[in-house]
Amino acid sequence: MPASAPLMSTYARLPVAFSHGDGPWLFDTDGRRYLDCLSGIAVNTLGYNHPRLSAALREQVGRVIHTSNLFEIPLQTQLGQMLVDRAAMTNAFFCNSGLEANEAAIKLARLYGHKRGIERPEIVVYEKAFHGRSLATLSATGNAKVQKGFEPLVEGFVRVEINDIAALRTIAAERPNVVAVFLEAIQGEGGIRPATPEYLREVRALCDSQGWLLMIDEVQCGTGRTGKWFAHQWAGIVPDVMPLAKGLGSGVPIGAVLAHGAAAEAFQPGNHGTTFGGNPLAMRAGVTTIEVMEDEGLMERAAHLGAAIMAEISRGLADTGALVEVRGRGLMIGVELDRPCAELVRMALDAGLILNVTAERVVRLLPPLIFEQAHADLLVERLLPLLRRIVATPAPGKA
Numbered sequence: 001m002p003a004s005a006p007l008m009s010t011y012a013r014l015p016v017a018f019s020h021g022d023g024p025w026l027f028d029t030d031g032r033r034y035l036d037c038l039s040g041i042a043v044n045t046l047g048y049n050h051p052r053l054s055a056a057l058r059e060q061v062g063r064v065i066h067t068s069n070l071f072e073i074p075l076q077t078q079l080g081q082m083l084v085d086r087a088a089m090t091n092a093f094f095c096n097s098g099l100e101a102n103e104a105a106i107k108l109a110r111l112y113g114h115k116r117g118i119e120r121p122e123i124v125v126y127e128k129a130f131h132g133r134s135l136a137t138l139s140a141t142g143n144a145k146v147q148k149g150f151e152p153l154v155e156g157f158v159r160v161e162i163n164d165i166a167a168l169r170t171i172a173a174e175r176p177n178v179v180a181v182f183l184e185a186i187q188g189e190g191g192i193r194p195a196t197p198e199y200l201r202e203v204r205a206l207c208d209s210q211g212w213l214l215m216i217d218e219v220q221c222g223t224g225r226t227g228k229w230f231a232h233q234w235a236g237i238v239p240d241v242m243p244l245a246k247g248l249g250s251g252v253p254i255g256a257v258l259a260h261g262a263a264a265e266a267f268q269p270g271n272h273g274t275t276f277g278g279n280p281l282a283m284r285a286g287v288t289t290i291e292v293m294e295d296e297g298l299m300e301r302a303a304h305l306g307a308a309i310m311a312e313i314s315r316g317l318a319d320t321g322a323l324v325e326v327r328g329r330g331l332m333i334g335v336e337l338d339r340p341c342a343e344l345v346r347m348a349l350d351a352g353l354i355l356n357v358t359a360e361r362v363v364r365l366l367p368p369l370i371f372e373q374a375h376a377d378l379l380v381e382r383l384l385p386l387l388r389r390i391v392a393t394p395a396p397g398k399a
C-alpha cells in the first residue's frame with residue numbers, strides 16, 4: 001500500500017494537524033498555538049471563528065444550504081450586486097473555486113471570439129502565471145512543472161513575460177486570432193510578482209484598441225488583500241472579466257467571475273453551469289465577509305500593516321546581502337532571498353509561525369486580514385531571526 005494511503009499523494013504534507021483556530025491563531029492537536037501568516041493560502045480573510053461569520057453560517061445552515069441554479073437564489077443576487085458595485089462591473093457568475101472561475105473566463109473568451117467570427121481564438125497568458133490545475137487552466141499556467149505529464153495541453157494560448165509591453169504589441173501585430181489577455185494583477189504562486197500599474201494601464205489601452213478582453217485573475221490578490229477590493233484597482237483600470245475565489249468566502253469554497261460590456265453578454269443559457277456554484281451557504285459566507293471587512297476597516301488596515309511589515313523585513317535583512325527584494329502590497333508579501341529556502345517552512349512551524357515558500361526562494365506571507373499591529377510585530381519578531389539563520393551561510397556559488 002502506498003505510504004500516504006488512503007489519500008492520494010497529491011501533497012507532501014507537513015506533520016501537523018490543527019484542531020481549531022481563533023482570530024489569527026491556529027491550535028494543533030497537542031494544543032500548541034501558531035500565528036497564521038498564510039490563511040490557508042489567502043483564503044481565511046476573517047481568520048478563524050470570527051463571531052459574525054460563525055453566527056451567519058450557523059444560521060444559514062439551519063435555513064438552507066443548497067437548492068439549485070434551476071431556481072432563483074436571492075443571496076446570489078445580493079452577493080453579485082455587492083461585488084459588481086465594488087468592481088465597477090455589471091454581472092457575476094458563481095462557482096466553487098479559483099480554477100473553475102478561470103475555466104469559465106477562458107470559455108467566455110473563446111465564446112466572445114467565436115461571436116466575432118474568430119474560429120480558433122487565442123488568449124495571451126504569462127510566464128510564471130498560475131491559474132489552476134484543470135487541463136485548460138494548467139495549460140494557461142506558466143510553469144512547466146505544473147504541466148509535466150499532462151500533455152497534450154489545451155491549445156490556444158500564447159505566452160509573454162509580465163511587464164513587457166513590447167512583447168504584447170508584437171503579438172497584436174502578428175496574431176489576428178487573439179481575443180483576450182489573461183493575467184494576475186500580482187502573480188502569487190509565481191513569487192509575488194506584481195504587474196506594474198503602468199503596465200496594466202498600457203495593457204488596458206492595447207486591449208481597447210485591439211478589441212481584446214482584459215481578464216484579470218484576482219483569485220489570490222483580490223478580496224481586499226492588497227488594501228483595495230481588487231489589486232488592479234491600484235492602477236485605476238477596470239478589466240472586462242475578473243475571476244475571484246479564495247478569500248471571498250473566508251474558508252467556505254466559492255468562486256466567481258465578474259464581467260461587463262460585451263463579456264457580460266457572452267454566456268447564454270446552456271453555455272456554462274455548475275451544480276454547487278452560488279449555493280446559499282457560500283453566498284452567505286461571501287456577503288458576510290464583505291460586510292465584516294467594511295465594518296471593521298480591514299482593507300485600510302491591510303494596506304498599512306503590509307507596508308510596515310515590508311519595511312521592517314527590508315530593514316532587518318539589509319546588512320545580510322542576501323535579500324533580493326521584498327515585494328507585494330498590503331497583506332500579500334513576498335521576500336525573495338538569493339537562495340532556495342524551503343526549509344524555512346519547518347523552522348517557522350517550530351517557532352510557532354505558519355508561512356509558505358513559493359518559487360523556491362520567495363517567502364510568501366498572506367496573513368488573515370483581521371491581523372492587528374501586535375500580530376504584525378510578532379510576525380516580524382519571529383520571522384527575522386529565522387531568515388537571518390538561513391542566510392548566515394554563504395549562498396551556493398557566492399564567495
Ligand SMILES: Cc1ncc(COP(=O)(O)O)c(C=O)c1O
Nearest residue numbers: 097098099130131132188219220
Ligand atoms: C491566481 C490563482 N488563480 C487560480 C488559482 C486556483 O485556485 P483553486 O486552487 O481554488 O482552484 C490559484 C490558486 O492558488 C491562484 O493563486
